Amino acid sequence: MLFRPTVAGSLPKPGWLAETEKLWPKWRLEGEALDRAKRDAALIWIKEQEDAGIEIVSDGEQFRTHFVHGFLEHVDGIDWDLKTPMGIRNNRYTVEVPTVTGKLSRKRPVHRDEAAFCRAHTRKGLKFTLPGPMTICDTIADAHYGKRADMAMAFAELLNDEAKELEAAGCDTIQFDEPAFNVFMDEVGEWGIAALERAAEGLKCTTAVHICYGYGIEANIKWKETLGSEWRQYEAIFPALNESRIDQVSLECANSRVPISLIGLLSKKDLLIGAIDVASTTVETAQDVANVLKAATEFADPERIYPCTNCGLAPLTRDVASAKLRALGAGADLIRTELGRS
Numbered sequence: 001m002l003f004r005p006t007v008a009g010s011l012p013k014p015g016w017l018a019e020t021e022k023l024w025p026k027w028r029l030e031g032e033a034l035d036r037a038k039r040d041a042a043l044i045w046i047k048e049q050e051d052a053g054i055e056i057v058s059d060g061e062q063f064r065t066h067f068v069h070g071f072l073e074h075v076d077g078i079d080w081d082l083k084t085p086m087g088i089r090n091n092r093y094t095v096e097v098p099t100v101t102g103k104l105s106r107k108r109p110v111h112r113d114e115a116a117f118c119r120a121h122t123r124k125g126l127k128f129t130l131p132g133p134m135t136i137c138d139t140i141a142d143a144h145y146g147k148r149a150d151m152a153m154a155f156a157e158l159l160n161d162e163a164k165e166l167e168a169a170g171c172d173t174i175q176f177d178e179p180a181f182n183v184f185m186d187e188v189g190e191w192g193i194a195a196l197e198r199a200a201e202g203l204k205c206t207t208a209v210h211i212c213y214g215y216g217i218e219a220n221i222k223w224k225e226t227l228g229s230e231w232r233q234y235e236a237i238f239p240a241l242n243e244s245r246i247d248q249v250s251l252e253c254a255n256s257r258v259p260i261s262l263i264g265l266l267s268k269k270d271l272l273i274g275a276i277d278v279a280s281t282t283v284e285t286a287q288d289v290a291n292v293l294k295a296a297t298e299f300a301d302p303e304r305i306y307p308c309t310n311c312g313l314a315p316l317t318r319d320v321a322s323a324k325l326r327a328l329g330a331g332a333d334l335i336r337t338e339l340g341r342s
C-alpha cells in the first residue's frame, strides 16, 4: 500500500490515567493500578489508530509522562535531586533539569514489556519511540562527562541496548526523537548523527528519526515566530542525514514555513510527512491532509511518502486527537484516489 499513515508518537492520556492537556502530567494512580491503567490506555489508542486507518501504530507513549524523562528514570548515573537550571533548545525556555553525576548505565529494560504488550494486541506495523541522544543531552545537565558529544555517545550505547530489545519484542519501527537537530545544526554534523547511528547500530527493523519544531506549547510557538518567513533549518542537516544509515525522517510540514522542496535533499530516505498540525485544535479535513501529501509528491516518489503528524498529539484533548487521526487516515485514502494509486 502507498501512503501508509503513521504517527509521530505521543497521544493524549485519558483523564483517568493522568492530568490532561499537559506536557508533564502527573499520574492519577500508582503501583499496580497505574500499570494496568497505562496498558488499558495503550489498548484504547491502538484501537483508535486502527479504526482511523493508521497502518503503523504506536503505544501513544501512554507508559511515560515525558518522552525524555520516561527513559532517564531508568538510568543510573543521574542525580534527580541535583537540579540545574538549563536553557533548553538554545535558551528557548528554562527548566530545572536533573544532572548527570556519574557513569551512565541502564538499570533494566525500560520499555521492552510494554512493546511486547502492544505487539500482542495489533497486527498493524508497530512503532516505538525513544529520545535521541542529542535531545537527551539538551534536557539534562552534565557534571561528569565534560563534553556533550561524549555524554551523547554514552546515552547512545544505552539506547542501542534498549532498541535491540524493542526490536526483539516485535517492533517494526524504532524512532529516535531529535527535535534538537533543528536547533544545533553544526553539532548535528559534528557528532549528532554519529550518536544517532550508534543508537541504531545493528538494528534490522526500520529506523526513523523525528525532527520537528516542537510541541504546540507557547515557548515553541513564540520561537517559530522568530524564524522568519521560510524555515530552512532542515536544509543545513538534510545532506548529512541523507548519507546516514537511518531509514526514515519524520518532518513537520503542515502549516509550517518549511519549503517542501527541501525534502528533495533526502533522496535516499523514506519521508514521514507531517500533515497534521499539533499546535492547532482545528481538525484538518481529508483534503487539507491530501494537499500536504500532494505537495510532497512533487519532490519525492509516493513510494517513499508516509502520511504522519507534525509531532506528538499529547497536549491536545482526546476528542481532537482522535479526530485528527481520522483526518490523517482519510487524507491518505484521498491522495491515493486523487493520484489513482493504491
Ligand code: ZN
Pocket (backbone or CB within 6 Å): 008, 179, 210, 211, 212, 213, 214, 215, 310, 311, 312
Ligand atoms: Zn516532535
